[in-house]
Amino acid sequence: MMGIIRKIASKFGLDKAIAFTSSASVLSALGNVISVILVVKYLTGIEQGFYYTFGSIVAIQIFFELGLNGIITQYVAHEVSHLQWESDHNFSGESKYISRLSSLLHFSLKWYVFFASLLIVSLIAIGYFYFNRYNTTGGTVSWVAPWILLAVGTGINLIISPIIAFLQGLGKVKEIARIQLILQIFKLTIVWVGLIAGAKLYVLGLGSFMGILIYTLFIAYKYRKLLANIWQTKIIERVHYRKEIFPYQWKIAISWISGYFVFQLYNPVLFATEGPIVAGQMGMTLAALGGVSSITLAWITTKIPTFSGLIAQKKYIQLDILFNNTVLQTFVLNVILLTGMFAVIFGIRYFNITIEGKHLGDRFLPYLPMLFMMLPILLNHIISAWATYLRCHKKEPMMVLSIAMGIACTLSTVLLGKYYGVLGMTTGYMILCAVSFICTYFIFINNKRKWHQ
Numbered sequence: 001m002m003g004i005i006r007k008i009a010s011k012f013g014l015d016k017a018i019a020f021t022s023s024a025s026v027l028s029a030l031g032n033v034i035s036v037i038l039v040v041k042y043l044t045g046i047e048q049g050f051y052y053t054f055g056s057i058v059a060i061q062i063f064f065e066l067g068l069n070g071i072i073t074q075y076v077a078h079e080v081s082h083l084q085w086e087s088d089h090n091f092s093g094e095s096k097y098i099s100r101l102s103s104l105l106h107f108s109l110k111w112y113v114f115f116a117s118l119l120i121v122s123l124i125a126i127g128y129f130y131f132n133r134y135n136t137t138g139g140t141v142s143w144v145a146p147w148i149l150l151a152v153g154t155g156i157n158l159i160i161s162p163i164i165a166f167l168q169g170l171g172k173v174k175e176i177a178r179i180q181l182i183l184q185i186f187k188l189t190i191v192w193v194g195l196i197a198g199a200k201l202y203v204l205g206l207g208s209f210m211g212i213l214i215y216t217l218f219i220a221y222k223y224r225k226l227l228a229n230i231w232q233t234k235i236i237e238r239v240h241y242r243k244e245i246f247p248y249q250w251k252i253a254i255s256w257i258s259g260y261f262v263f264q265l266y267n268p269v270l271f272a273t274e275g276p277i278v279a280g281q282m283g284m285t286l287a288a289l290g291g292v293s294s295i296t297l298a299w300i301t302t303k304i305p306t307f308s309g310l311i312a313q314k315k316y317i318q319l320d321i322l323f324n325n326t327v328l329q330t331f332v333l334n335v336i337l338l339t340g341m342f343a344v345i346f347g348i349r350y351f352n353i354t355i356e357g358k359h360l361g362d363r364f365l366p367y368l369p370m371l372f373m374m375l376p377i378l379l380n381h382i383i384s385a386w387a388t389y390l391r392c393h394k395k396e397p398m399m400v401l402s403i404a405m406g407i408a409c410t411l412s413t414v415l416l417g418k419y420y421g422v423l424g425m426t427t428g429y430m431i432l433c434a435v436s437f438i439c440t441y442f443i444f445i446n447n448k449r450k451w452h453q
Helices: 004-012 017-041 045-066 068-080 095-133 144-169 173-197 203-222 222-234 239-262 266-273 276-301 304-312 316-350 367-391 399-451
Strands: none
Touching: 004 203, 004 399, 017 045, 017 173, 017 276, 045 095, 045 203, 045 239, 045 276, 068 095, 068 144, 068 304, 068 316, 095 144, 095 222, 095 266, 144 173, 144 203, 144 304, 173 203, 173 239, 203 239, 222 316, 239 399, 266 399, 276 316, 276 399, 304 316, 304 367, 316 367, 367 399
C-alpha cells in the first residue's frame, strides 16, 4: 500500500514541503466544508453575506504589503545561494552576502511595522463607512466590534508576514509549511467552536489572533537564534531599496493591486447592489474555489526558492524541467478537484440536503455562474505559474497586463453586475480571464527566450 502511495506522490511531484503546504490547504478545504455547514446552521443568510464580505474588504491589505513578501523570499533565496550552512544558526561564505541578508531583515521589519499601523486605521475607517452606507438590515446584524477585532488582528499578522517570507527564502519551506498546517488546525477549531458558541462574526477576528499566537511561539522557539544572528550581523553591504527593490517592487505592487480588483471586488459589489444574501452565495462559492486553488498553488509557491536559486546559478535546463513537470501535475490535479467540487454541490442539491430546515445548496451560486467561476480557476493557475517563473528572475513583465485586467475587471464587475446581476458579472470575468491567458502566454514565451539567451 505504501509503495502505491509513494508512486502516486511521485507522479504528482509531491515532496515534503508540498505535502505539508498542501495538507494545510487540504485541511482548510475540508475544514471549509464543516465551516459551511456551521455557517448555514448558526448564521442567517444576511450574516453569511457579512461573513464573506469581511474577508473581501480585509484583502485591501495588499495595498499596504505592495508585493514585498514575495520579493523578500526571492531576494533572500538569491543571497543564500552563495552561502553554506555551518549550523542551524549560522552561515559561512562571503561576508557581503550575509551582510545583505541582515540589511533585508532590518528593512522589511521597519517597512511592515509602519504600513501595518496604517492598515489597522484604514481598515477600521473603510469598514465603518462601507457597512454603514450599504447595510440595509436595519441594525439586525452586530458587526462593528467584530470588524474592529478583525482589523487589528489583520494588521498584527502583517507585521509577522515578512519574517515568514524571510524564513522561506532561507529554505525553511518545509518547516513553515508544517507550522501553517498546525495553525490551520487551531484556526478551524476556533471558528467551529466560536460558531457553535454563538460568537457569530467574531470568529474571524479570533481566528486572526490565533494566527498571531501560533506564529509568535513558533518563531521564538525555533528561529530566535538564527534571526538574532542575522539581525546582529555588521552591515558592510546592504540591499539598496531604491536601486534594487523599488524598480522591481513598484511593478509587482501595481500587479498585486490590480489583482484585488480582479479577485476581491465581487462580494463588495454584490453586497451593495444585490444585498448580503447574494453576496453570501458568491462568498461561499469563492471560498470553495479558493480551497481548490490553494491546494494546487502549493506545488508552485514551495518551489520559489528552488526556482530563484537555479536562476541565480543559470541552470536553465533544470529550471525548465522542474517547472514544466510542476505545471502539468497541478493542472491535472485542478481538473480532478474542480470536478469533485461540482459533483458534491450537485449531489447536495439533487438530494435536497438541509440543515435544520435551511437548504445547503441555496447558499452557493446557481450552476451557470458557478461554472463561469470554475473555468477561470484553471486558466488563472497557469497564469500564476508563468508569472511566478518570470518574477523569480527579479523582473516584473506582467505589470501592463495586470493594470489592463484590473481596469477591465473593475468595469466588468461593476457595470455587468449592476445591469445583469451575478450571471453578467461572472460571464464578463470568464471572458477576460481567457484573454489574459492568451496575452500571458506570449509574455512568458518572449521573455523566457530573451532572458535565457
